[in-house]
Amino acid sequence: MTEKVGTIISTEDSPTSEKISFVLEKPVNKEQFVEYDAGGGKAIARVSRVRKSNIFYHNPESVSESAKNNVKLQEQFPTEEREQLIGEGRILGIYTSKLIRRPSFPPSPGTEIYLAEKNRLADFLGLDMEKGLNLGEVQFQDLDARINMTKLFQKHFAILAQSGAGKSYLASVMIEEILDRDRDNGNIGLVSIDPHGEYAGFGRDHDYGHRVEVFRGNDIKIGLSNITPGKMAHYFSDVSTAQKREIIKVISEMRKKMRNGGGAYSLKDMERMIEEADMDKKTKRIWLDRINRMKSMNLFGLYDQPSIDRVEQGKMVVLDLSDVIDYKKKQIITAYFGDRLFKARMNGEIPPFLFLVEEAHNFAPENRSSDVALARSTITRIAREGRKFHASLGLISQRPVGLSTTALSQCNTHMILRVTNPNDLERIKQSSEGVTSDVIRSISGLRVGEGILVGEAVDYPTFISIRQRKSEEFETGKNLEEAALEYREKVEKEKDEIDAFM
Ligand SMILES: Nc1ncnc2c1ncn2[C@@H]1O[C@H](COP(=O)(O)OP(=O)(O)O)[C@@H](O)[C@H]1O
Ligand SMILES: [Mg+2]
Numbered sequence: 001m002t003e004k005v006g007t008i009i010s011t012e013d014s015p016t017s018e019k020i021s022f023v024l025e026k027p028v029n030k031e032q033f034v035e036y037d038a039g040g041g042k043a044i045a046r047v048s049r050v051r052k053s054n055i056f057y058h059n060p061e062s063v064s065e066s067a068k069n070n071v072k073l074q075e076q077f078p079t080e081e082r083e084q085l086i087g088e089g090r091i092l093g094i095y096t097s098k099l100i101r102r103p104s105f106p107p108s109p110g111t112e113i114y115l116a117e118k119n120r121l122a123d124f125l126g127l128d129m130e131k132g133l134n135l136g137e138v139q140f141q142d143l144d145a146r147i148n149m150t151k152l153f154q155k156h157f158a159i160l161a162q163s164g165a166g167k168s169y170l171a172s173v174m175i176e177e178i179l180d181r182d183r184d185n186g187n188i189g190l191v192s193i194d195p196h197g198e199y200a201g202f203g204r205d206h207d208y209g210h211r212v213e214v215f216r217g218n219d220i221k222i223g224l225s226n227i228t229p230g231k232m233a234h235y236f237s238d239v240s241t242a243q244k245r246e247i248i249k250v251i252s253e254m255r256k257k258m259r260n261g262g263g264a265y266s267l268k269d270m271e272r273m274i275e276e277a278d279m280d281k282k283t284k285r286i287w288l289d290r291i292n293r294m295k296s297m298n299l300f301g302l303y304d305q306p307s308i309d310r311v312e313q314g315k316m317v318v319l320d321l322s323d324v325i326d327y328k329k330k331q332i333i334t335a336y337f338g339d340r341l342f343k344a345r346m347n348g349e350i351p352p353f354l355f356l357v358e359e360a361h362n363f364a365p366e367n368r369s370s371d372v373a374l375a376r377s378t379i380t381r382i383a384r385e386g387r388k389f390h391a392s393l394g395l396i397s398q399r400p401v402g403l404s405t406t407a408l409s410q411c412n413t414h415m416i417l418r419v420t421n422p423n424d425l426e427r428i429k430q431s432s433e434g435v436t437s438d439v440i441r442s443i444s445g446l447r448v449g450e451g452i453l454v455g456e457a458v459d460y461p462t463f464i465s466i467r468q469r470k471s472e473e474f475e476t477g478k479n480l481e482e483a484a485l486e487y488r489e490k491v492e493k494e495k496d497e498i499d500a501f502m
Helices: 060-068 118-125 149-154 167-180 229-235 241-262 267-276 281-297 327-346 376-389 405-410 422-431 437-444 480-501
Strands: 004-009 019-024 033-038 041-054 083-096 099-101 112-115 133-138 143-147 157-160 189-194 212-216 316-320 353-357 391-397 413-416 450-455 462-466
Touching: 004 033, 004 083, 033 083, 041 118, 083 118, 118 143, 133 167, 143 149, 149 391, 157 167, 167 189, 167 316, 167 353, 167 391, 167 462, 189 327, 229 241, 229 327, 241 267, 241 281, 267 281, 281 327, 316 327, 327 353, 327 376, 327 391, 376 391, 376 405, 391 405, 405 422, 413 422, 422 437, 437 450
Parallel strands: 157 391, 157 413, 189 316, 189 353, 212 316, 353 391
Antiparallel strands: 004 019, 004 112, 019 083, 033 041, 033 112, 041 083, 083 099, 133 143, 133 462, 413 450, 450 462
16 A cells, blocks of 8 residues: 545546546645556546645635735634645546556545555556666656567657757667666667767767777768669669669679679779760769769778678667768768668568667658658658568657658657747647647656656656666767857967967
8 A cells, every 4th residue: 555645525527537636635746646446446547737725715705805905814814724735637547457447437536545556557557667678767656667678669769859858868878778788688789870979978988888889970881882773873863764774784784793703892993884884975974973972972982881790789889970061971871871771680680770860850851852861761661661670760859840750650659858849849749649738738847857758668658757877978069168269279279380380
C-alpha cells in the first residue's frame, strides 16, 4: 500500500468514468500518477490539474462586500483552516494483474486516492525495468524511466524540441545506454550523422572513447567503385537520359576491368576512361566537368571510409560533418552511408543498427526539391522499410515543421522536449500519437532536461526528467563574445606579424 493522498469528492462534472476530483491531504504534482481501488483492480489516473478552494471565498458578493468595507475576511474568520487543495485527474485505465481495462464506470465519491505503486505503474506504462534503456526518471515518481529497446527503436523515433532544450543531451544519454548495454541483453550498432561535432566528444571520452570511432569531413571517403550510374544521376540531378546512358557504359566498362583483377578505380581512372570513350563532345565535356566537381569535393576515393564493417554491436561510428562546408557533400555523405548501411543490413553483413541523424530537417526536409535534398529518399526509405530488417532511424530536429512528413510519420515514438513555437506545437499535435491539448500545454512549460515520451515506446504519454550524462560534454559552440574576441586576436596577431616583417 502506498501513501494515501486524498479522497474523491463529487463536483458538478465529476466523478465520471474519465475524470475525478479529489480533496488532497498531501500536495501532489500535475502529471503525477495516482491510483484507487476499482472493482477487482486499481484504477490509475494522471493528475491533470491542482487547484485551491476556500468556502469563505466562494460567494463573490460577500467577498466584494467585505473588501468595500475594508473588512479582512482572514481576520474575522479562520479562513486558512478552510483552504482546500483539490486535485483533478484523468482516469487512464484499470489495472488487473497484467490486464489493463478501459474505465467504464465512475468511482464513488469518498473513494480514497493513493500515490501509484511503483511496480504497478512501471507495468502500466509499459516500462522494461530489467533490460530497458535508462533515460532518467518518470517525473515525480521516483521510478527509473527504463524504456524497452525494441519498442523505442524498432519502429524509429524522433527527438523534437527547440534549440537548447536538451535534444543532443538526451541523444547522448541514449548513446551511453547502448554503449554500456550488456551484450547478453542483445545490442545494436550505432552510426550518427553529426553536423555540429556534438558526438565527436565521445571519441575523446575517457570511458567511452575506445568504443567510438569518429570520422571527420576529410577522412570520410566514398569508394567510387560503389557508385552506381543510378546514384551518379541522383547526386547530379541534372543528368539527362542520354548522359546517363553514356556514363552507364563507362561505369560498366570500369567494373568489368575491376572484376578482371584491375582493382578499385579512382576519379582519375574514370576521367581517363571518359576522355577515351566514344561519346559526343558535349556530353564528354559535361561529364568531365562533373568529375572535376567530384574531385573538388575531396570525397571520392578507392574505398569506403569508414568501411561498413566498422558497424559493431555496442559501438558507435560518428560521421562528424562539422568541418564540411559544402552543403552537397554533407547530403551525399548522409545519402550514401545511409543507403550503404541499409543494404548491408538487408544482406545481413552488419548487426541491427540505429542511424541517428541530427538536424534531420536538413537531410529530410519537407518542402525542398529532391535535387537539393539528396539524402531525403534514403532517410524515408529506412523510415518506411527499415523495421523489417531491424534498421532503425533516430531523427533529431528543432524544426518539426520543416521535417519530411513521410519520415516523421514513420517514427512511432516521439520524445518531445520544450517547444514554444505555435507552428511546431501544431505539427507535433498532428503527428504525435496521444498528444492531447492538455499535453501540448505542458510541452511549452517544460524546462531543460524534461520531456514527454509518447507513442510506441510507452503505453501512455510519460513525462521524464532526463538523467545526467556520464560522458564528458565537450563544448562545441562559442558564444558571440568569444567569437568576436577570437577574431580580434587573430587580426592583431596578423598585424604584428606584418609589422615585424616590414
Ligand atoms: N538533462 C539535462 N541535464 C542537465 N543539463 C542539460 C540537460 N539537457 C540539456 N542540458 C544542458 O542544456 C544545454 C543545451 O542542451 P543541448 O542538448 O545542446 O540542446 P539542443 O540539442 O536541444 O540544442 C547544454 O548546455 C546541456 O548541458
Ligand atoms: Mg543539439
